[in-house]
Amino acid sequence: MAAARDVDVPSLVASAREGSVRAVARLVSLVEDGHPALREVAATLAPHTGHAHVVGLTGPPGVGKSTTASALVTAYRARGLRVGVLAVDPTSPFSGGALLGDRIRMTEHAGDEGVFIRSMASRGHLGGLSWAAPAAVRVLDAAGYDVVLLETVGVGQGEVEVAATADTTVVLLAPGLGDGVQASKAGILEVADVLVVNQADRPGADRTARELRGAVAMREHDEGSWRPPVLRTVATSGDGVDALLDLVESHREHLGGAGLGERRRLRAAREVEALAVELLRARVGTGAGTGVLDRLADDVVHGRTDPYGAAERLLATLE
């Protein structure tokens, strides 16, 4: 607790809620770094959360997620809404790795106080989505951003994770991405609220969109349930981006208060579970070479016990 004293959390949260981008950035950093003040940050934010619309953007590398995010930011700003972008994606230009063009495009928003953009490392043991991401969403939510765009690279499990974290999940694909990606279409359909074929000015876009529509049509849908629409966009020129924003809004309206509440309970449950696992890890001392887990792992390697027996003993050490 002593280490938390150098951060005045109530002041920081108050500043963030008054519109200080600097305070928001500091809070996200505290969350991301696992700072000792993290607990106090979470507790102070809690009463102020639940207002932002969390929109997940996922899809394989190279489909234009960041370009789409940037175009959506422009469209939301034109409607007078404040937007936060969190990129949890090792292949994202926000992470500093990729195309100069995308970086320049995002720099457009640099002087805009109504926009907050942050790249987060996808570390932690919990798959594609950093365990810190939901906490960062909570910071932006409490700070009064109307929309939080959560960009994550989606292959396999990643899509499921972003779906558990977002109110509305937009899955981006591109024409001609190859059979590997098409093969994972089943998983994509399960999580997508809106399907986007970006780079629709390229050959094969019609076919990809048609195939996706066919796949959506073939799935069972309950009477009155949401059927993911398939939209073609060219994010680089902005074509179709306003329509995408409208579809995202339609989906939110379709969910209504009850549907949104259900998704958010699921999201909170995943977050609480993830944090419980982190606490569990901290208690059994995975870091140090002398931890209980290391001794149990050694027993498994030498066939003195099996992993299930070891796992039960690990939990027993907590009791």
Added chain:
Amino acid sequence: MAAARDVDVPSLVASAREGSVRAVARLVSLVEDGHPALREVAATLAPHTGHAHVVGLTGPPGVGKSTTASALVTAYRARGLRVGVLAVDPTSPFSGGALLGDRIRMTEHAGDEGVFIRSMASRGHLGGLSWAAPAAVRVLDAAGYDVVLLETVGVGQGEVEVAATADTTVVLLAPGLGDGVQASKAGILEVADVLVVNQADRPGADRTARELRGAVAMREHDEGSWRPPVLRTVATSGDGVDALLDLVESHREHLGGAGLGERRRLRAAREVEALAVELLRARVGTGAGTGVLDRLADDVVHGRTDPYGAAERLLATLE
């Protein structure tokens, strides 16, 4: 325990160890399905594990992981070794989704008793690698397979997971896969023991290989430590596959008993940890609508508590 009575685990394990492919398949299914006999299976296998060389094959969709796996199987068989292949990859042809050519290629091994191939769903909450995969590796290990090839799709976190699970990690790339993939090169270098540029007959292979070599050279290496070699292959024709197998063997020799033991302790620790989390989940009843977690999640959604406080209360319910 009553439900486990219809499976005679000791007989199954004995049959598997005597070379029955059918018994091996049944054991892998028990593991994958979370059958009640799972615990007995794990305990019975434990004393017989620790002999197989576990080789991870990872890389983005479309680089030819399955074709490479198939070519490696042929090469290992030519050296008289028994090989198991586990594909934990939603985009894998083994999962039934993709290219006919690959399916035919793997069918080559269908009549060979020294080869076991299985596709596994990448389900579970623990990222790209199914929690059942390490248990399936253990089945093949105990059944006397000399080599277990673990194919997983690698983007972001996936690579770290396969590295934690394999004795030797082979990362496959292909020329011209785009900037997105190149941007995640840093993560790839951290986990790769051998780097492969597959489809080396395509334009740009030289450049990709050169860039990877440059990236490896730029990294800090301790005196005498293993530097990941960069190899070009054409898995469809078999070019370079024998050399790849030699490099995998060299890496194993470099690790030696101590290095291998260290990796396996890490792998066992991850497995035990994952199982402890599964047990934790089962105890707090995430499935039912009446569970403790659901109530805590509802408190978080309504701002009555924060996720950290909820996580601590969740763990407290176990004590």
